[in-house]
Amino acid sequence: MLLHKKLCKRLILLFMTFWLSGCAPVTENNLIEEISPVTFLSISKGDKGKLKVSTIMPPLSKENKFVMSQEVSLLKEGVQKYNFNFYQEIKSGQMRMLVISDELGKDGIMSIINVLLTDPDISPRIYLVLVKGNFDEYLESQLDKDENFDYSFYRMLKHYEEKNQGELTVVNLHQFKHLLYTPYSDPFLPVFKIEEDGVNYEGTALFKDDKLVETISSLDERIFQLINNDHYLKVLPIPEFEIVLGHVRSKIIVDIDSSYSTMTYTVNIDTRIEEYRGEKQLFDPQQLENMKKDIETHLEKQTYELVKKMQELKVDPLQLGIQTKRPFSKPMEEKKWIEMFEKMDIKIKYNINIDPLTDANSKRPNL
């Protein structure tokens, strides 16, 4: 008993010596007053191949906020430069978004993605966003009006990610990486455009490997949401027919023939008419049927052109190549697939199921 007490004391002494002698095993200081856990980084192209890294500081304390930006050749060097410049140390554990300029996207963002993946502090759930226009300038102008701009932007992305609401593309780091490194697939990101009234969602940026090649917007973007991202759209306006379809749900059937020369892409849609300003009497089953045919042809044409564009750009964000994988045969090489995909004959087929208008006046008052 006496021995054990002695031993215990000695161990505690040994333990204390380590701590007091400066051999403290933990050298990171995470005192909340002394760190600034940044919520986002914005990266754009600087001069001579450098990167321009900006963020809003300080993210936490109630001091005057300002936009800090540095031109550096390496991303982490930017973080270091912040530390040299500001009394609080930057920590990346609370990072929620990475805003990348579209010019940088065109050059390729593989190295940036790898930096994020390597840092265990950075969550694989951070959102990646592409921005057209000068984001830094916009941030400066926002500081007086809306101090928590970064937070509300994050909330917006989070809101649309959560239940796959089918309004905007929201991509996090893991998803981007997954599409980037998996064969037969190419990544995509949401694109926001800086305009006078604020940051507007524009559409989806398609990447070939890690390079931005095309931005799709308006109806193409809606179709992309419908056939790939969420398989659901809250509203689908088709101005050509003065109609708005609501709560559009889609089911996709992809069929590639055995020689890999033709692909039949069938989209089955369930929807209802949300708004109509045209001349047709949609209560008449015949007219509704005509309307349906018109929309089907229109969407088929649009989708065909969208897929055609992907074929020309040799990008496959729809992961069509996965359809060629079989449980008991060797998967083909990605290069071979892309070559085949380029030449493939694509047939698009839409089957739309529209609920007739209900609870509305059967006759338009002005008729």
Add this chain to the structure above:
Amino acid sequence: MMMGTHQLFKKNETYNGLYAMLLVNRLQMLYFFLIMPNILINPYMIWVLIAVGLLSQLNLLLLSKWLLTRLSSNGYNGFVQLFGKKLVRFLSFIGLFFILLKISVITLGFSEIVQTFILPSTDTNFLVFFILLLCFYVAGRGVEHTIRFVLISFFCTFWMITFFVFFVFPPIAQLSDLYPLIPMEWKVENWKAVFLILSSYSGPEFLVFLGPWLKTNNKTFRYLSYGNALTVVEYVFLFIASLFYFGSNFLSKTQYPIINMGRYLQNPVFERIDIMMLSFLLFNLVFAVSLFLLLFYGASKIAFGKMSKPTSGKGLLFSVFLIFIGMVLVNELFWKSWEKQNFLLNLQIIAGSISYFLVPLVIVLVMKKEGVKKHAST
């Protein structure tokens, strides 16, 4: 804290089949399962996981045969009866290296993960020191309490697997990630994967030395099998989940797949679920290392012919100290550089496979030769 250390190997009570089951299961879920998908890579390895799991079942059958004999419950004397005094001394001397290698790999591997994800600026030697300090405390309570600790270790770690259910449902799960289901070509690296699997299932062979503390009867094999089956399910489930999450192509690039998957989980209260997971996994590590420490101490007593002397806390402390020095050396010389770490990993993969394969087999063969008969204990 060191109360009763002079009775480290005292036997007051025996543990029933449930403990045997948990011992098998937790000794198989130590460190390798954290890095396993990174080496298995190909979806068809699922079948190998299951096949080796069945093989492991056979091993357990042999093991249970030994555990059912009267000799096994006699501990050291039983082994002397079976092999003779000199051979036992020699074998325990060799065993020291196996135990040291196993402790080193699991502790260093684990502390490196902790360093990567939780304490990036901390030297791993410090982590090893603290882990061993904890293990010394647990081991100091004696074999009985250490075996009982498996219950805590199990309940601290088992539920973690339920987190991963998230990964086997869409949108993350795509069936095509599991294709091709059969191997189209067999590479040399695949053999490494096979041995890794074999080595991962190793651990239960240490149960041969725990005979005195296990209550054995005709149901023992059944319980051992349950433990093993649970491990097979866990391995296969985690591997499939990681295939869904990373895809076969990226798996080879991620060093700690299971922990990285934990980082993707989100919870409104805890943001870093990986940190929480690792902290709880520490219980399992401490349990296993404490058990190995006791075995190491016991084996060194046998190897150096000190069986007549009573066990003491000082002796245990001395062997822990030796292990600590050994581990720091291994850390500095091997573990910290990537290629040499791989060498050490390969060594443990082979050593684990050999010990798991040979220990029960040799014992049963010798038993047959010596004509040792089963006894039905109650």
